[in-house]
Each structure stands twice: as C-alpha cells, then as structure tokens.
Amino acid sequence: MSAGAVAVAELAPRARFFPALAAVYRAQLSRARVARIPLLFVATFQSVGIMILMRGVVDGGSEARAVVAGSSVLVVAFVALNLLAQYFGQLRASGGLDHYATLPVPPASVVLGAAAAYASFTLPGTLVTAVFGCLLFGLPMGGLWILAAVVPLAGAALAGLGAALGLLAPRQELATLAGQLGMSAALLLGVLPPERMPGVIVWARDLLPSTYGVEAFARTFAPHPDWATVAFDLGVCGAVGVLSLAVATWAYRRAAVG
C-alpha cells in the first residue's frame, strides 16, 4: 500500500513532553470533574465510615494515628488505583487508546497526565477525611500540610500501579477486579493498626506502596515528629511512584500498538 511515492513529505513536529502532559492533565481533570464527583463522595464517606467504626475499637495513641492516616490515604487508593485501573481497562477494551496512539504524543505524557489528574482529584477528599479523623480522635491538625507531599507521592505510586493493572489486564473485567483487589488491600493493610497484625500480613503491608505514605502521615501526629523517618518514608513512596509509572508507560506502549 502506498500513497504518493514522488517526494518525501516533511514530518509534522511531535508534541513535546510537558505541553502534552499538561493538555492530558487538563482534559482528564475536566473529565473527572464531570464524571467522578459522586465517586469521590463515595470514597470520602467510606473512609469516614471506617473511622467511625474504628472509634469503638481504638482508643487514641499510635493506633488512632494509624487509622486516621490509613483512612485518608485510602481515598487516594480508591480513586488513583481503583478508578484509574478501570479507566485504562475500559479505554483499552473499547479501542479508545487508538486516539492517543495515532497522535504524535509521548506515551509518558498520556500516562503521567492521567495519573496526575486522578491523584490531584483525590486531594479534597483526603483533606476532609483527615480533618474529620483529627476531630474524631482528638489529634493535632498542625501537621496536615504533609498531605501536600503524601497525596502526590502516594498518588503517583498508586496511580502508576492502577494504570499498569488496567493496561496489562487481558480483559476489562479483570482490570476492574484488579483495581478492586488493590483497593481492598490498601484498606485492610493500611487502615488496620499494624500492631495487631500477624507477621506475614505485616510483610505484605510493607510491599504495598501506599503503606509508606500512611506511615509518613501517621508519624506527623506525634508531639515531636521524627522528620528524617518521615522523609525516608516519602522517599520510598516517590521511588515506588517512579517505578510504577515507568511500568505503566511501558504497559501503555505495549497496549497501544498491538
């Protein structure tokens, strides 16, 4: 098959990385505003409900910190992991990826733009959950600014994981299932205080990227937070984020041209 073999046509420029990322981010955020606000409410109410339940069991101290931090990060897991896995699974199954694959856009811009939009969309829900938790368990609110670091870093790790699951799942239903399971893991391993868990479960908890976000956040409730450990936890979160977004980008390339 050929079209005009006479002269070689000039290639149009590629879209550059950051402008393309910004365009995808803006479009995804507008999508999320229209379609996902009810789901953000669900995510927030779910976390608030879990904290109310745990109020009967947990009596303050480090356990209360873990519950509030875990419930707040759960909002991120719900949106960034679960919903993003569903979105990419659906986009792949319906042929929607063709749209991006026939535009001269770097794959990383598409994946990072979508992941960043989903992650930043979780910020208000995370904040509401954290404030409610602090009031419920009587924790200080002075350290909540740390969410400005926890949400993007845990968001990157979880969104990358969600995007990779959605893009790698052979069928759309499996993408949805993987997203749900990932969120359940974040719920069980993140919200329940680790002191009461058996050894194997604690080990599984250490493998979950959101755990480091939860730990970093929980530590800031202490009267004199150990900032070095907080920074280390956030560093782990960020490293996992880079890794999982790289895997997601690879998965996107693989899914887009097949």
Add this chain to the structure above:
Amino acid sequence: MPETRATDGISLDVRRGEIFGLLGPNGAGKSTLVRQLTGLLRPDTGSVTLLGHDLVGHPERASRLLAYLGQESTALDELTVALAAETTGRLRGLGARQARAARDAVLEELGLTEIAGRPLKKLSGGQRRLACFAAALVGERPVLVLDEPTTGMDPVARRAVWSAVDRRRERHGATVLLVTHNVIEAETVLDRVAVVDQGKVIACDTPAGLKAKVSGEVRLELVWRTGAPREVPEVAALAPLAVASGRRWVLRLPPDEARAAVAAVTGGPAFAALDDFTLATPSLEDVYLALGGRMKGLVKA
C-alpha cells in the same frame, strides 16, 4: 488453529490529492488495512509507504503525517466538544494559542460553535461523530484517514463533512482515505474506490469505471404482497434468478429480459400479488455482487 489472514496480498496505490475509498461489508478487512496504514498494526509481510516514508520500519511516523478518525470516541466522550478539539490539537503538537485558534476555526467551519460547551456523550450519535471529525481536523495533516466518518449523521452534518474535506483538498491538496460500507456515499464522494471482500481487493477503479463493468445488466426489484405466486409460470421461471429476502426479490438481468419480466409480472395474474417494483441502473452494490462479493452488509443511505 488454522492461520487467519485478515488481509492477504493487497496492493493499493493512492494518489496525492484524491479521495480514495475502501468499500466493503463489515468484517471485509477494511479496518485491518487502515490500522496498518495508521501505524496501529504492523503487517506480517509487505510494505506501507506514506508520502515517501516507510511505515513498517517507522510506524510512529504515521501520526506525524496523517490524522485518523477511528470508529470509537471513548477517549473523548466525557470532554466538551471544545476541549476535545483543543486537546487533540495540543497532542498533535500545536502550541496553546495555535490550538485554541484552530479549535475555534474548525468548530465554526462545521457549525459546532453552539454546542462547543457540551460533553460529547450528551450529544446525539451524529453530532458526536461530527465533534470527533472536528478533533481530527485540528492540527492539519496532509493525509486524512476517516473510518466511516458520517455514521449516524443527518444530511446537514454530512454536507459539512464533505465541504470541509473539499476545502482541504483545494487549499493544500490533502489526500483522503475513506472507509465506508455506504454505497451511495461511495458513489458520490470518491474519486476512486477499492472494493474489499474477505481480505482481498476484488476491484479498484473510479465508481463510474466499476459500474461500466456491469453496465450490460439492470436491476429489477420486485416486492410481493405476501409471497411470490410461484404457480404463475412466468414467476416460476424468474425464481431461480432471484435473490430473495422476505417478500423482496432482486434480479440482475440484461435490459430486454428485464423488460420482458416487468411485462410478465405487471400484465398477467401475477400483478395481483405484486406490491411494488423498481427497475434501476446498477449501483456499486451490484458491482460488489457481480464481482463475487459474498457478504451482506452494504448499506444504501
């Protein structure tokens, strides 16, 4: 598992500046061919050269040479018409200001300005299709690949599509590859057409040239009130020649035989059983059938 070949031994040459069509029923292999041309699918063997570029070796170059309108709109469905067009322009490499200007111009050109603020999924099928077409036009490309662009559109929207295509041909000699299973559209807008059936090109010529191949025949359509009165000898004689679907019979006959058949069914006792009949010159659908096309699914609309 036996080897499945979606397309096999196809060789096509599309000239610059022409509207070239791929006509065939669903499942004929048109979309596979288009996916190979747009870099979405690498052919197992063979070559694809677009404007001097080897697309088998460099599939990523396709996106810098052509704009593709696929059949799916899921990537854009939840965006407003304006944002869908603008974002697509940005991802086609336009700067922010250029993308906004191109967006406004294209929406105006296609008559979409009034619904620019509405999300695609809230629009009718035809309007949504037009909005996706608008996105395909933002950030000009020398080649447009349009996979059934006018599906679900009303006549006004169709006219907007074909006028926009014509303007791009006049302005900078854009080449258009159109995938369609719509016979009427193929006859009216295409310069040349390849008829695709079961993964092979069974003919390739201008619509008029193709129709000349079957010009020796006319098409007679008979619609019976309930069923064909086979007890009438003239009707019984026509039965083996007819392609029957329900109450409708389609016959392809030399003109004199067709005249005789019309006289027989309208004159004698068969007339009481006849609901309607039409006598017509051949269409591209007749060409498709005469060339041995075996699948149903071409539409006339």
